[in-house]
Amino acid sequence: MRVSRTRSRGLRVLPQVRPDRVLEAIGHSVVKRCVAVISILSLLSATCVLAFTPKSWSEPVRSVMSRQLLFTGVDGTWAAARFGAAVGVLLIVQAALWVDAIGMTTEMIAPMLWRAIVREVAPLLACLVVIGRSGVAISTELATMRVDGQLEVLDAQGIDPMTSLVMPRIVSMVFSVFCLALISATAMILTGYAGGRAVGVIRVSFLSFLDQLVGEIHTLDFLFFVPKTIVAGAFAAAICCLDGLSVKAAITDVPRVSSRAGIRALGAVFIISAILSILIYGRILIFEVV
Amino acid sequence: MIMPSLESADPVVLELRDLSHQPTFENGLQFRNVDLEIRSGELLTIQVDGAARTRSFASMLQGIGLPDSGEIFFMNQDWLGSDYQRHFSQRSLIGRVFDGQAWLENLNVDENVTLAMRHHGGTREEIRASLHYWMNHLGLDKLVSRRPAFVAPATLQLHQWIRAFIGKPKLVILERPLQFLSEDWFAKLLSAVEVILNNDIAVLWLDSRTDLQSLTLNGRSNHVILNGGKFTIPLDTLGGHHE
Numbered sequence: 185m186r187v188s189r190t191r192s193r194g195l196r197v198l199p200q201v202r203p204d205r206v207l208e209a210i211g212h213s214v215v216k217r218c219v220a221v222i223s224i225l226s227l228l229s230a231t232c233v234l235a236f237t238p239k240s241w242s243e244p245v246r247s248v249m250s251r252q253l254l255f256t257g258v259d260g261t262w263a264a265a266r267f268g269a270a271v272g273v274l275l276i277v278q279a280a281l282w283v284d285a286i287g288m289t290t291e292m293i294a295p296m297l298w299r300a301i302v303r304e305v306a307p308l309l310a311c312l313v314v315i316g317r318s319g320v321a322i323s324t325e326l327a328t329m330r331v332d333g334q335l336e337v338l339d340a341q342g343i344d345p346m347t348s349l350v351m352p353r354i355v356s357m358v359f360s361v362f363c364l365a366l367i368s369a370t371a372m373i374l375t376g377y378a379g380g381r382a383v384g385v386i387r388v389s390f391l392s393f394l395d396q397l398v399g400e401i402h403t404l405d406f407l408f409f410v411p412k413t414i415v416a417g418a419f420a421a422a423i424c425c426l427d428g429l430s431v432k433a434a435i436t437d438v439p440r441v442s443s444r445a446g447i448r449a450l451g452a453v454f455i456i457s458a459i460l461s462i463l464i465y466g467r468i469l470i471f472e473v474v
Numbered sequence: 475m476i477m478p479s480l481e482s483a484d485p486v487v488l489e490l491r492d493l494s495h496q497p498t499f500e501n502g503l504q505f506r507n508v509d510l511e512i513r514s515g516e517l518l519t520i521q522v523d524g525a526a527r528t529r530s531f532a533s534m535l536q537g538i539g540l541p542d543s544g545e546i547f548f549m550n551q552d553w554l555g556s557d558y559q560r561h562f563s564q565r566s567l568i569g570r571v572f573d574g575q576a577w578l579e580n581l582n583v584d585e586n587v588t589l590a591m592r593h594h595g596g597t598r599e600e601i602r603a604s605l606h607y608w609m610n611h612l613g614l615d616k617l618v619s620r621r622p623a624f625v626a627p628a629t630l631q632l633h634q635w636i637r638a639f640i641g642k643p644k645l646v647i648l649e650r651p652l653q654f655l656s657e658d659w660f661a662k663l664l665s666a667v668e669v670i671l672n673n674d675i676a677v678l679w680l681d682s683r684t685d686l687q688s689l690t691l692n693g694r695s696n697h698v699i700l701n702g703g704k705f706t707i708p709l710d711t712l713g714g715h716h717e
Contacts, residue, residue: 242593325580333529333575340536341590342566344558348593 224422227350231422234351244343249352256318257360261367264313268368271305272375280385293385294396301372302405304457307412310365311420311453314357315446319424322353323445326428327438335429350429354421361417365409373397408464416456420449484513486550487645487676488535493544494703495534503531505541506703512645514674517667517695521708524682526700528649529573532680535647536565549644566594569638573649573680576634577622583630584617587637596641604640611669612636612662627654635663639670646670648679667691 234240241249279293326349329335335345377393380386386393427445431437490510497504503526512518522528533539535546537553545552548564577586591601605617612632618625625633631654638646651663667677671692679686687697687708698705 242595244589244593329578332579334578336533336538337572337576337578339538340533340565340568340570340572341593342562342564342568343590343593344562 223426224419227422227426228354228418230346231351231354231418234347235355240347240351242348245348245352248348249356252318252353252356253360255321256314256356257363260313260317260360260364263317264310264364264368265371267309267313268306268371269375271309271368272301272372273379275300275305275372276376276379276383276385279380280383283385293380294393295400297373297376298397298400299405301369301376303408304461306365306369306372307361307409307416308453308457309368310361310413311416312450313364313368314361314417315420315424315449315453318357318360319420319449320442320446322357322421323424323428324438324442326350326425327431327441328435330429330431331433331435331438350425353425354418357421357424358414358417361420362410362413365413404464408460411464412457412460415460416453419452419456423449423452484515484674486511486513487516487548488512488678489545489547489550490535491545491547493541493546495531495541495544497527497530499527499530501525501527503528503700504703505531505544505700507544508703508705510705512676512678514644514676515671515692515694517671517677517679517689517691519679519681519686519689519695519697520705521684521686521697521699522680522682523700526682527573528680532570532573532647532649535678536568536570537561566590567642567644569641569643569646571631571634571638571646571648571651573653577630579622581621582619583622583625583633584619586622587617587633587640590637591641594641601640605636608636608639608666611666628656631655632659635666639666643675645676645678648677648681650681651679652681652683664689664691 275297276293279296283293329349335349338345338348377386377390388396424445427441427448431441488510489512490508493505493508493510495503495505501523503522510518530539534541535548537546537548540553549567551560551564553561553564577583578589581589588596588601588605591604596604609615609617612635614632614636617636618629618633622630631651635651638648646667648667652660667679668691670677671694689695689697697708699708
């Protein structure tokens with residue numbers, strides 16, 4: 185055992201780093217993460233099964249679904265459009281800088297804008313909006329219901345909380361992420377064009393600009409946009425629900441669990457985006473992988 | 475050990491066999507190797523301590539949580555295994571007045587009352603007829619259409635009664651059904667319980683009231699006292715405490 189002398193206390197024992205303990209800690213962490221991923225996948229597969237079972241869609245479940253869609257999708261429209269508009273301006277300002285710096289032609293702006301928006305920014309932005317507005321709220325709501333005994337009330341009446349609470353929330357979050365990604369992509373393109381015209385980077389008419397964008401559409405874009413919104417949205421929703429339901433029987437745990445759920449969901453969205461980029465394009469950033 | 479059910483050819487609705495349970499929290503109900511049987515159309519009152527919390531025991535009877543040992547059967551089926559659809563379907567046949575939190579706070583009280591019926595496929599006409607009958611019986615004009623947080627506890631308790639009685643339950647569990655209510659409601663509750671019993675529905679009433687022992691509703695009422703984890707029959711029904 186190593187011993188060191190400190191100014192205030194005299195002798196202080198420093199813990200010795202043992203390789204077996206380090207390996208144990210790493211193994212424990214890996215197992216914990218694997219269990220978390222398996223739990224998420226289990227929840228999502230159960231959600232799929234329930235969602236495709238017509239009997240699950242009783243009138244109260246449809247009501248929960250429509251309320252959640254209203255809150256997550258419809259009420260989130262303005263936020264997604266607003267953020268999309270701001271990001272569109274940011275992108276076009278960046279493009280203007282590149283035009284000046286490396287002599288990019290204005291014809292190159294449309295494809296760049298399109299790729300950046302459809303393949304990367306819009307799905308991420310929609311996920312951020314949905315997690316920020318609804319994911320944390322869902323987590324808080326489920327945690328409060330669990331602590332408060334409301335889940336027990338539901339269960340005691342023969343109503344499966346998975347069918348009536350979790351499944352409609354996950355489905356509506358996934359659907360909302362997809363729709364909000366479309367809305368924010370549209371807002372980005374519109375403000376991108378308007379901003380580009382204003383700073384003189386884009387000199388063509390809006391129809392010509394749209395024509396250029398349409399010309400850039402590639403099958404890969406859809407192959408990327410659809411799974412990215414759906415998979416990332418599903419993971420974010422599942423994490424928020426799981427974390428909410430994992431709360432112990434103390435109301436003081438609820439804020440901690442909710443904020444953790446938000447952070448974990450955000451982390452998952454970024455990781456999934458990176459994994460899907462690798463799987464679909466075979467590259468990370470500019471580096472060829474396969 | 476007591477088998478309080480009267481000799482009858484009616485089907486057994488709820489049965490506990492050699493049940494033992496030690497609660498994990500203070501004032502929970504404790505059981506030591508007890509047996510119990512309730513048949514259709516029978517009332518069983520269990521007198522518990524005034525400070526006792528009946529909620530987890532009632533949930534255990536519904537298969538939400540397991541006892542330490544012993545078996546619980548509802549309609550001749552246990553709560554074990556992973557056939558959760560069967561469990562939920564069985565639970566839908568039990569009406570319950572909860573002790574403590576009884577409402578989904580994000581739904582209005584009227585939505586809460588009809589939630590289970592709507593979820594389990596009750597038609598609008600069935601729900602309306604059932605509600606109408608019990609509201610008339612209890613003298614309520616209409617259901618409250620506000621969030622539970624804004625409704626008085628006494629009103630909520632009456633709505634709990636209606637929720638427990640509507641539909642077609644096989645068993646009604648009443649956990650301190652008169653709490654928050656004045657004594658005037660006792661007679662109305664007895665009248666409602668009598669109607670339920672006459673419809674061949676079993677009733678389990680958990681309460682600390684001592685006057686339940688004298689109830690002789692439809693002549694098929696049983697009364698026990700839970701004492702030290704065992705059921706005892708009250709003095710005035712058998713002339714002494716028997717175990």
